[in-house]
Amino acid sequence: MTGTTSGLGLALSGALAGAGARVLMTARDAGRGAAALERVRAGIRGPGSAETVVLDLADLASVRAAAATIRERSGDRVDVLVNNAAVSLGPRERTRDGFELQIGTNHLGPAALTWLLMPALRAAGEHRRPARVVTTSSLGHRTGGLDLADLHWARRRYSTTRAYGASKLANLLFAAELDRRLRRAGDPVISVAAHPGLTRSELLTNALARRRTWGARLLVLPDRLVSQPVAVGIEPQLLAATGPVDGGDYVGPTGFREMRGPAGPARRSAAARDRPLAADLWHRTGAATGVTPDP
Structure with a gap:
């Protein structure tokens, strides 16, 4: 879990560990990771367990190191990978590898991690039910297209909103292309995508705080008024990770405009259904990260 x-x-880690899973919780900061781990462990009453792995998705060296650690600790068997971590709507920044921060953290890092962990996912799927890769997208995937020729906004005027939307669109394209390739390869792994609707997490609040403008700060209150609690917001990811889904499914809240409500089938934008774009992104992601796509 990232x-x-x-x-x-944090909520999803607690729910899974509380239900008996062994959860490897990744965190960019070791101190914050230790605090989160303490909270999760305090809520475990059964056979579940949790531990932390340091992972910075904005640093490919960290991604490689974390993948190696996860494979070692898990005995090279991972039943479910949940790519959950994201950054959003902050000022323009670059990752350690020079990528635009949002596409680097939200798509390139998770894609590299997924490919590096595929041997462990494949091994787990061969011994029990198919393993799963859960990619977390967002309603924001509808807010912008994906310019593969200028993925890092070198030529265009930067828009933090459109950059976030592009990264979330990339998530959906990657999840769908991954599932198609897994099916063709006959691998015992499925790829599922999910989104939480409008959920009262810290993602938007932290992003708006980083912008340090009165307009951004004023958006925090409406977000808190219309969004649903985190305990409800994790339901689509729980369904994707443990429930009755098929490879290629996309799940989210089924209420008004998918902003809240019970988990069920979600809608993709036309761009998110573009197979040639997904295939092109797949190859460009491999070239950018230096990680060989798998399968």
């Missing part, structure tokens, strides 16, 4: 120090990732 992005476990607060919000959806």
